[in-house]
């Protein structure tokens with residue numbers, strides 16, 4: 001696990017290689033194995049591979065989402081907020097589990113923040129996605145995770161750069 005954490009970086013450039021269906025199945029399994037508060041599992045995961053749809057979703061925000069159009073898979077992580085008051089935590093855990101599983105499968109990924117972000121001055125990124133994907137009102141969107149085979153080289157962050165001063169002792 002530490003090796004996966006050491007090598008993981010946010011990857012925003014992808015090769016135009018298809019992701020094997022077995023790997024997509026493994027990502028689905030990983031998402032569904034995420035722990036959630038009280039085991040309620042309020043999340044829903046929308047797996048999007050259609051290129052036209054990825055292109056539309058890449059316009060969710062003015063900046064920080066455009067690279068989704070070059071990805072081969074996007075996973076929209078959302079939840080029915082009526083099911084749990086801690087859906088944000090549950091969806092965050094599932095999002096990072098998806099990313100780390102992708103890393104273990106040789107896939108690059110990046111978290112695209114949707115909650116509390118704007119599409120434009122009049123519409124939120126969440127509402128934009130809900131409209132594109134025809135999601136019901138009670139479905140709240142936390143993130144989109146982009147996936148693809150990396151087309152950029154990012155070295156691991158060296159250990160000396162880790163902010164050990166943020167480790168406190170009691």
Ligand SMILES: Cc1cc2nc3c(=O)[nH]c(=O)nc-3n(C[C@H](O)[C@H](O)[C@H](O)COP(=O)(O)O)c2cc1C
Nearest residue numbers: 008009010011012063064065110111112113114154
């Ligand atoms: C909660 C969260 C939200 C993020 N939102 C975005 C985003 O909207 N767009 C983006 O390009 N990267 C986003 N990132 C990726 C961060 O920019 C990235 O993780 C950070 O700069 C550290 O770089 P690294 O992942 O390569 O270690 C997000 C990461 C997290 C954890």
